[in-house]
Amino acid sequence: AQRVTQPEKLLSVFKGAPVELKCNYSYSGSPELFWYVQYSRQRLQLLLRHISRESIKGFTADLNKGETSFHLKKPFAQEEDSAMYYCALSGRGGSNYKLTFGKGTLLTVNP
C-alpha cells in the first residue's frame, strides 16, 4: 500500500526565514513524488515533481530513498508563499495515474 505522511498540519515562519515542509512516504517500489500547492481561493496546482529536478518559485525538493522522504525547502520564505501544500505520490506500472496525497501543511509566512 502507498502512503504519504505530512507530519505538520500548520507551519508558521517569518518572511525571509528558511522553510522546510516535511513529507515521508511508504511505497514498495520506486515512486514518483510531487508537491502540489493551493493558494487561497485557487485550485490545486502542481508545484514540482522529483523527476524534473527543477526549482520552482525558489522551492526545491530532493527525494531521499534511504529516509523515504521528499521534503520541500526554500531558503527565504516570502509572504506570497502562504498556501496549503500537499505532498503526493504515484507508483510505476499500470496504475501510475493514481495519486496518493498527504493531508497537507498550511504554511503561513508572516511579515
Place this chain on the structure above:
Amino acid sequence: NAGVMQNPRHLVRRRGQEARLRCSPMKGHSHVYWYRQLPEEGLKFMVYLQKENIIDESGMPKERFSAEFPKEGPSILRIQQVVRGDSAAYFCASSGSQSSWGETQYFGPGTRLLVL
C-alpha cells in the same frame, strides 16, 4: 484555455437525495480522474475514466456512487441516496493522455458537497 471546470462549486443536499457533480476537462484532454477529500484528510483517488470507458474505479464506494464520461458532454459523478458521511470536497482532474511520468494532472476547483 479555461482549465478544468467543475459545477456546481457548492451543493447542499438532504439525506436520501441524489447529488450530481459535473466536470469538464481541459480542452484536448480525454482522461478524467475524480478524487474525494474528506474533512481534515488528503485527496483520495476514486475513479479514472476515458471517453465512454471506466478504466479504474477501485477507489469508488461499492454502493450509491457511479461515474460516467460520455462521448459528448462533461464527466458526471453521481451519488445516490446521500448520507452525511458523503459531505466532502470532490475534485476532478484531467490529462492529455494516461497520466504517467510524462503527463501532469490538472485539477478543477472542486465541488463542496454538504449533506444535511
